[in-house]
Amino acid sequence: MDFTGTLAISGSALSAERLRLDVIASNLANASTTRTPEGGPYRRRNVVFEAEPLEGEFGETLASLTEQGARQGVAVTDVVEDHAPPRMVFDPNHPDANADGYVAYPNVDAMSETIDLMAATRAYEANVQVVNATRQMAQAALGIGG
Amino acid sequence: MPNILFDPTIDGLARTLTLHQQRHAVLASNLANVETPGYRARELDFQDALKEAFESGEGRARPEGHGSIELASAERVPQVVEDKTAPRRADGNTVDLDVQMAKLNANGTSYLALARILGRRVALLRQAIDGTR
Numbered sequence: 001m002d003f004t005g006t007l008a009i010s011g012s013a014l015s016a017e018r019l020r021l022d023v024i025a026s027n028l029a030n031a032s033t034t035r036t037p038e039g040g041p042y043r044r045r046n047v048v049f050e051a052e053p054l055e056g057e058f059g060e061t062l063a064s065l066t067e068q069g070a071r072q073g074v075a076v077t078d079v080v081e082d083h084a085p086p087r088m089v090f091d092p093n094h095p096d097a098n099a100d101g102y103v104a105y106p107n108v109d110a111m112s113e114t115i116d117l118m119a120a121t122r123a124y125e126a127n128v129q130v131v132n133a134t135r136q137m138a139q140a141a142l143g144i145g146g
Numbered sequence: 147m148p149n150i151l152f153d154p155t156i157d158g159l160a161r162t163l164t165l166h167q168q169r170h171a172v173l174a175s176n177l178a179n180v181e182t183p184g185y186r187a188r189e190l191d192f193q194d195a196l197k198e199a200f201e202s203g204e205g206r207a208r209p210e211g212h213g214s215i216e217l218a219s220a221e222r223v224p225q226v227v228e229d230k231t232a233p234r235r236a237d238g239n240t241v242d243l244d245v246q247m248a249k250l251n252a253n254g255t256s257y258l259a260l261a262r263i264l265g266r267r268v269a270l271l272r273q274a275i276d277g278t279r
Binding site: 020073 | 167268
């Protein structure tokens with residue numbers, strides 16, 4: 001019985017989605033940040049998800065399933081900056097306004113961040129369901145002959 | 147007298163449980179990668195493997211001839227195939243959340259049912275050994 005491997009798959013998805021939620025949260029928190037340590041306005045960040053095969057520690061049958069690419073967790077391999085141009089707002093009195101009186105605001109779109117937020121939440125919930133199903137199955141297996 | 151300790155039903159049920167568990171892992175991978183660009187949904191060739199778990203050895207008596215049925219295909223590994231029926235999203239991912247959740251739940255429920263049946267079967271065996279209720 002190898003339910004721990006399945007739990008590892010779901011666990012990798014839960015932490016990946018949580019990291020994605022963190023990134024979305026910082027995008028929304030910095031939607032109006034005009035100063036950053038690197039200079040210029042905050043830039044929207046995005047996560048890169050990559051399927052990641054789980055290796056080792058399985059029995060032979062399951063290892064062969066792994067070879068077939070059946071057991072794939074997920075990992076956030078990178079957090080990249082969005083290179084879309086900043087939003088220019090005319091506000092000559094702002095301390096960060098340029099010579100023409102425009103202020104560069106972050107390229108964060110609250111609408112699309114909210115949609116990402118919903119997608120991440122749903123994906124997280126789906127994986128919690130998988131964990132619950134795995135737990136139930138493991139309990140049933142332990143109950144055989146009991 | 148057939149040897150009840152080598153009950154083909156128990157063997158078949160156990161193998162079927164393993165298949166369900168392997169399919170559960172495949173479906174869990176799909177759901178873990180629901181947001182991974184380019185990921186293709188996978189599926190176990192479940193029906194064929196199930197059929198084989200129960201039927202392939204049927205009617206073939208063991209060499210010792212104690213009457214029980216031997217189940218072949220013990221070493222058989224079910225194949226993992228790409229689920230080609232699923233439509234592809236713009237990011238190249240073919241995992242449909244609803245379809246995968248439905249499959250996961252159906253698979254899990256049937257696992258629970260099989261585990262219960264197997265439990266009953268073992269309980270019967272124990273009752274026969276004890277000779278009591």
